[in-house]
Amino acid sequence: xxxxxxxFILSILTLIYSCKNNxxxxxxxxxxxxxxxAESEQDKTITKIFLNLPSPIELTNxxxxxxxxxxxxxxxxxxxxxxxSTTAKLxxxxxxxxxxxxxxxxxxxxxxxxxxxxxxxxxSEKLQIPEEEGxxxxxxIEENMSxxxxxxxxxxxxxxxxxxxxxxxxxDLTATFILIGGWVEGMHFAVNLIEENSDNLILINxxxxxxxxxxxxxxxxxxxxxxxxxxxxxxxxxxxDVIFKNVEITYEEPIIVTDQETKxxxxxxxxxxxxxxxxxxxxxxxxxxxxxxxxx
Amino acid sequence: xxxxxxxxxxxxxxxxxxxxxxxxxxxxxxxxxxTFTKNECKPKLSPxxxxxxxxxxxxxxxxxxxxxxxxxSNQDYRIxxxxxxxxxxxxxxxxxxxxxxxxxxADHDMVGHWDFHTKSTQQLTVEVSVPETQGGDSLNKSGCVxxxxxxxxxx
Numbered sequence: 480x481x482x483x484x485x486x487f488i489l490s491i492l493t494l495i496y497s498c499k500n501n502x503x504x505x506x507x508x509x510x511x512x513x514x515x516x517a518e519s520e521q522d523k524t525i526t527k528i529f530l531n532l533p534s535p536i537e538l539t540n541x542x543x544x545x546x547x548x549x550x551x552x553x554x555x556x557x558x559x560x561x562x563x564s565t566t567a568k569l570x571x572x573x574x575x576x577x578x579x580x581x582x583x584x585x586x587x588x589x590x591x592x593x594x595x596x597x598x599x600x601x602x603s604e605k606l607q608i609p610e611e612e613g614x615x616x617x618x619x620i621e622e623n624m625s626x627x628x629x630x631x632x633x634x635x636x637x638x639x640x641x642x643x644x645x646x647x648x649x650x651d652l653t654a655t656f657i658l659i660g661g662w663v664e665g666m667h668f669a670v671n672l673i674e675e676n677s678d679n680l681i682l683i684n685x686x687x688x689x690x691x692x693x694x695x696x697x698x699x700x701x702x703x704x705x706x707x708x709x710x711x712x713x714x715x716x717x718x719x720d721v722i723f724k725n726v727e728i729t730y731e732e733p734i735i736v737t738d739q740e741t742k743x744x745x746x747x748x749x750x751x752x753x754x755x756x757x758x759x760x761x762x763x764x765x766x767x768x769x770x771x772x773x774x775x
Numbered sequence: 776x777x778x779x780x781x782x783x784x785x786x787x788x789x790x791x792x793x794x795x796x797x798x799x800x801x802x803x804x805x806x807x808x809x810t811f812t813k814n815e816c817k818p819k820l821s822p823x824x825x826x827x828x829x830x831x832x833x834x835x836x837x838x839x840x841x842x843x844x845x846x847x848s849n850q851d852y853r854i855x856x857x858x859x860x861x862x863x864x865x866x867x868x869x870x871x872x873x874x875x876x877x878x879x880x881a882d883h884d885m886v887g888h889w890d891f892h893t894k895s896t897q898q899l900t901v902e903v904s905v906p907e908t909q910g911g912d913s914l915n916k917s918g919c920v921x922x923x924x925x926x927x928x929x930x
Contacts, residue, residue: 526838529830529922533845536824537926541847631824631928638827639817643809646829658828691845691898730895735877743851743890746877750895 530695532658535578536634538665539585542685547672549586554579555664555774560598566606567708570653571773573602574660577638582668584630592630599637606653608644652706655699660773662689662696667770670763686762687754690723712772719765727753808833808919816857816921819888823853823925831921834862834905842901842922846893851927855888856880856903859918863906867922870900 533541555575563569580595638657645654669686673679697720704713733748808831817825830842846852856867864885869878877899880886901922908916 524839525841526834527832527840529828529840529842531826531828531830531842531844531924533847534826534828536928537826537847537850540928541850635825635827639825639829642827643813643829647806647809685896688845688848688896691896694898695843695845730872730897733871733875733877741890743892744878745892745894746871746897747894748897750897 530698532662532692532695532699534635534638535574535581535661535665536631538662539578539581539668542665542669542672542682543582543585547675549588550671551588551591553668553671554582554591554595557594557598559774560601563602563605565708566653567656567706568773569602569605570656571660571663573599573606573641574657574662575664575770575774576602577634577657578661578664578668580634584634589630596633596637603637603641606641606645608641652703655703656708659696659700662692663766663770663773666762666766670759670766673759673763683754683759684752686759687726687728687752690726690728693720693723712769715765715769715772719762719769722758722761722765726758727751808921811859811919812857812921812923816855816923819855819857820853820923820925823851823890823927826924826926828924829921830923831919833917834865834903834920835917836905836907836915839902839904840920840922841903842924843898844901844924845896845898848893848896851890851892853888853890853925854901855921855923855925856901857887857921857923858905859920861916862918862920863916865903865905865920867901867903870902872898 555572557576560572560576563572576595576598580592580599583589583591583595641657642654645651645657666686666689669682669689673682673686676682697716700709700713700716703709729751731748731750733746735744735746737744809829812829812831816831830840832840834840854867854869856865858865864887866885867880867889868876869889869891870876878889878891880889883889901924903920903922905916905920
């Protein structure tokens with residue numbers, strides 16, 4: 480009889496969950512898919528908000544389009560892969576190595592690409608991401624060494640599989656750490672390239688434009704700021720947040736044009752970016768400090 | 776020890792099994808959604824490169840989901856909004872930081888993807904809404920909805 484009562488209670492719970500499965504506020508380890516009710520000016524109820532960061536492929540692509548020479552000293556050496564053991568360090572450095580892999584790919588450094596992919600595979604194993612989900616791509620990259628596009632797809636799949644597996648297993652914070660590691664390394668490339676070309680306005684603007692990604696990054700970290708893994712670096716992220724909030728970007732009214740043949744729409748609007756040399760210096764210093772704490 | 780007085784060991788084991796099944800059932804839903812996204816939605820991104828981030832959830836009629844993402848200047852993007860068969864077509868629109876609607880698939884036969892190019896880097900919101908079925912006697916539909924983003928290699 481008691482068992483029947485338990486089954487009944489669990490059935491009711493299942494029913495409630497089915498009806499309201501998108502309105503619960505998740506725990507710290509589920510911050511990537513923030514779920515809550517929010518009222519907007521139209522009184523609409525938003526069931527679910529996804530916050531994404533641009534992938535390291537996009538970030539490195541956009542930063543390195545300035546065509547600076549290949550500089551391996553910018554990368555975190557693959558040998559350091561064995562230095563990491565905590566989940567946070569493993570995931571953050573998964574992101575760091577992921578961006579390094581993209582850097583190698585942009586400069587057609589295929590042998591280095593393989594080394595970095597191997598390092599990512601090791602980190603996947605340590606993060607207990609099953610091989611079929613996270614790391615069955617070494618042979619494929621070797622087979623496709625001459626095909627740049629396939630390397631990008633392999634990188635993309637590696638990220639997608641890790642992200643999917645971690646979210647499926649309610650390890651959203653670990654997935655977030657991977658994204659953050661990738662973002663930090665992309666910014667590390669950008670600020671170092673600025674030091675080589677201090678008058679490079681395109682690059683300066685690209686750094687300023689990270690203001691938006693940074694808003695998402697801080698929202699992702701918000702629910703996890705008390706996590707022990709973030710004790711050292713969260714205050715640095717907060718300092719960076721203050722700087723980015725003072726970076727000003729304004730837009731003209733967009734002109735939307737859709738090509739009727741290709742069905743591709745262009746969003747045409749210019750932006751005006753205001754960032755000072757001092758702000759760039761502060762961003763450079765903080766990115767250096769954050770990266771050092773991650774890779775150290 | 777009081778616990779053992781109230782429920783014998785056998786009942787507790789059954790309870791644990793039931794809770795495990797209950798929790799597992801919820802995870803199974805996400806698993807199915809992930810499989811659906813991988814098999815049915817991801818191929819629709821081709822030839823764009825997937826950004827690697829899984830944005831999928833089980834939504835009900837009337838639900839609204841939003842994806843917030845920075846889109847970089849002079850980059851070509853594809854957004855795929857993919858819903859399970861039982862959901863019919865879902866509405867999606869792209870909104871800029873000022874709240875201006877840049878695109879809605881309602882103007883394009885409820886198409887499931889949209890390709891665009893941005894001239895300047897900006898934070899955009901992809902808003903997905905599940906229309907409510909007209910008529911009061913039909914059952915509330917519910918199913919997996921995924922929002923995927925892809926980009927082209929402009930190098």
